[in-house]
Amino acid sequence: MTMKTISIINLKGGVAKTVSTINIAYTLVAIHGKRVLIIDNDKQGNTSKFFGLYDPSSYGLSELLTDKKMDVNNVIQQTNYDGLDIITANMNLLRTNKEILMDVSRPQQTRLRKKLEKVKDQYDYVIIDNAPDINMTVINALVASDDVLVPIKIDQFSFDGLEQIIEQIEDVSEFNSDIRFAGCFITMYQRSSVNQQGAELLEQQGYPMFATRVRKTVKVDEMTFSRKPLLDYAKRSTACVDYVALVKEYLEL
Ligand SMILES: Nc1ncnc2c1ncn2[C@@H]1O[C@H](COP(=O)(O)OP(=O)(O)OP(=O)(O)O)[C@@H](O)[C@H]1O
Ligand SMILES: [Mg+2]
Numbered sequence: 001m002t003m004k005t006i007s008i009i010n011l012k013g014g015v016a017k018t019v020s021t022i023n024i025a026y027t028l029v030a031i032h033g034k035r036v037l038i039i040d041n042d043k044q045g046n047t048s049k050f051f052g053l054y055d056p057s058s059y060g061l062s063e064l065l066t067d068k069k070m071d072v073n074n075v076i077q078q079t080n081y082d083g084l085d086i087i088t089a090n091m092n093l094l095r096t097n098k099e100i101l102m103d104v105s106r107p108q109q110t111r112l113r114k115k116l117e118k119v120k121d122q123y124d125y126v127i128i129d130n131a132p133d134i135n136m137t138v139i140n141a142l143v144a145s146d147d148v149l150v151p152i153k154i155d156q157f158s159f160d161g162l163e164q165i166i167e168q169i170e171d172v173s174e175f176n177s178d179i180r181f182a183g184c185f186i187t188m189y190q191r192s193s194v195n196q197q198g199a200e201l202l203e204q205q206g207y208p209m210f211a212t213r214v215r216k217t218v219k220v221d222e223m224t225f226s227r228k229p230l231l232d233y234a235k236r237s238t239a240c241v242d243y244v245a246l247v248k249e250y251l252e253l
Helices: 019-029 046-050 061-066 092-102 110-119 136-144 163-172 193-204 218-226 238-251
Strands: 004-008 036-041 076-077 083-087 126-132 145-152 180-187
Touching: 004 019, 004 136, 019 036, 019 046, 019 083, 019 126, 019 145, 019 218, 036 046, 036 061, 036 110, 036 136, 061 092, 061 136, 092 136, 110 136, 126 136, 136 163, 145 163, 163 180, 180 193, 180 238, 193 218, 218 238
Parallel strands: 004 126, 004 145, 036 083, 036 126, 145 180
Antiparallel strands: 076 083
């Protein structure tokens, strides 16, 4: 199959972008036997930390995007899971954003897309965990992506930023006409009336939505400490069952 690249994005912080990236990626590996590359595109480096690979001095996404000669294989690291690799991020990403902006000597938006071409036979999926922001590295992620998935936590501000993401997707279609807004999915779902009403409201907005809602469970917080994806840490937890269903739904799109 041809490699597919997925961006997990929301301009809001704390909506489960990182947790979703990790669990969607590992579900593709463990249940579907896919070869997956995660890209940490957040200077916080949460995904890199999760896999025990956060290192301020190691090569990662920053070097890939700013060093023209850097080979993508030199920034890919293996995780503890067979079939799951990662390109890490750290605080250098802050500088990287400025550097890309200032370096007009070569195209700014298509750098990641071009670098990833080299691994198109090595992976089935690339999953990018984006920062809650729109900056040059996030634009690079969108330009490199076939699909965009938007995790949403229901609260008063759930809808904020959605329009901007859709606008951004339209903007990058100049460089990447195949990009698709695959859909939003609800995270940290609880069976409370506010959650139910919020979910209904969201469904009425006309955005593409996944039917699967990822339920809230303490197992997710525990998972971040155990540094194991849900399928490895708490296979029977609600959120694990939901991520498996979400991936199935995605694959059937
Ligand atoms: N299904 C869930 N049930 C309970 N807690 C959850 C669930 N999903 C995520 N969380 C918790 O919500 C918090 C935020 O998750 P996460 O770090 O994935 O969000 P994020 O969108 O990546 O945040 P940021 O914008 O800072 O990168 C974490 O503490 C995580 O453990
Ligand atoms: Mg995150």
